[in-house]
Amino acid sequence: MMDQKTANDSLQAGTGFMMNLTDAIRKLSSRGYCENLVPRFDHLECRSGEIKLYPEDFVVEEMIRFENSSDPDDQSILYLVRSPSKGLRGLYVESYGLYHDDLSDEMQKHLRSYHRAH
Numbered sequence: 001m002m003d004q005k006t007a008n009d010s011l012q013a014g015t016g017f018m019m020n021l022t023d024a025i026r027k028l029s030s031r032g033y034c035e036n037l038v039p040r041f042d043h044l045e046c047r048s049g050e051i052k053l054y055p056e057d058f059v060v061e062e063m064i065r066f067e068n069s070s071d072p073d074d075q076s077i078l079y080l081v082r083s084p085s086k087g088l089r090g091l092y093v094e095s096y097g098l099y100h101d102d103l104s105d106e107m108q109k110h111l112r113s114y115h116r117a118h
Contacts, residue, residue, distance in 0.1 A: 021066050024078060025091060033080055035090030042104045044081065044092055051086055055110035058083040063114045079111060 019027070037044040037053070044053045062080040079092040094111075103111070 021076060021078065021093065024064060024066075025093075028078075028080060028091060033089045033091050035088050037079075037081055037090040037092040039092065039094070039103055039107075041102060042107055044090075044107075046088075046090055051088070053081070053083055053086065055106055057085055060111060060114035061089075079114070 035046040035051075037046050040052075042054065044058070045051060046053075058081050060079050061082050064078045064080075066076050066078065068075065075096055077094045077096060079094065080089070081092055082089050092111075
C-alpha cells in the first residue's frame with residue numbers, strides 16, 4: 001500500500017500510480033473543495049444555480065488530467081476552482097474528446113489560463 005505522500009506526489013506528477021477521478025474528488029473534498037461546479041455557457045454554477053461564477057469570479061488553482069488507456073471514453077480534466085469573492089472552493093470535471101462541454105470562448109480561455117500561469 002502506498003503512503004499518503006507518495007500518492008499525493010504521484011497524483012500531482014501525473015505519472016506512475018494515478019488515483020482515479022472518484023478517489024481524487026473524495027481526497028480534494030476533504031481539502032475544502034466541496035462545491036460541485038456545473039458548466040453553463042458563460043459561467044459555472046453550484047447549489048442549484050444559487051451561486052454563479054463568471055470568469056472574473058474565480059481562479060483555477062490546479063488542473064489534473066485523467067486518462068484511461070483501456071477506455072478512451074474515460075478521459076477527463078479535473079479543475080480545482082477557488083472564488084475569493086464568493087468564499088468557496090469547488091471542483092469542475094470536464095470530459096474531453098467528443099463529449100466536450102459547450103462553453104463560451106471566454107470560459108474556455110479562462111479555464112485554460114492555469115496552463116499559462118504555471
